[in-house]
Amino acid sequence: MAVQPVAGPRPVNYPPPVRVEVVPGTPYGLAVLGAPKTASGVAASALVAGVGSVLVSLVVWCFGLAGAQQGWGGLVAGAFAVLAILLGAAGVLLGWLGIRQIRLAAGNLTGRGVAITGLVCGAVGLALAAVGLITAIALSAG
Numbered sequence: 223m224a225v226q227p228v229a230g231p232r233p234v235n236y237p238p239p240v241r242v243e244v245v246p247g248t249p250y251g252l253a254v255l256g257a258p259k260t261a262s263g264v265a266a267s268a269l270v271a272g273v274g275s276v277l278v279s280l281v282v283w284c285f286g287l288a289g290a291q292q293g294w295g296g297l298v299a300g301a302f303a304v305l306a307i308l309l310g311a312a313g314v315l316l317g318w319l320g321i322r323q324i325r326l327a328a329g330n331l332t333g334r335g336v337a338i339t340g341l342v343c344g345a346v347g348l349a350l351a352a353v354g355l356i357t358a359i360a361l362s363a364g
Contacts, residue, residue: 286358313344
């Protein structure tokens with residue numbers, strides 16, 4: 223004889239409640255479930271902008287060195303340096319805002335390390351772009 227499955231919804235495994243509040247005047251209670259922590263979007267944006275700044279800064283160096291003898295290196299490197307500097311500034315600003323947002327969220331947001339990494343990458347991208355642009359202009363003029 224085959225056993226027929228019982229119709230109805232399948233049971234769901236909920237996490238244990240954080241607390242249970244009794245509903246006054248009834249035999250019932252209200253179970254409060256904990257919410258999972260979420261990652262900070264601002265911190266992730268800082269990382270994207272910071273890494274982008276470093277990558278574009280490397281392009282500044284490549285064009286600055288490749289076109290130094292022909293005289294176009296400083297011009298092309300300058301165009302890419304503007305983008306690298308904007309991305310670097312965005313990485314630094316968003317990293318600082320992400321750290322601040324996570325600190326003020328009182329433990330409900332994660333991503334402090336991501337925000338710090340974005341801030342540092344943005345600062346490194348700014349420095350690389352500035353030095354690369356100065357080097358490209360000096361090589362093109364000389």
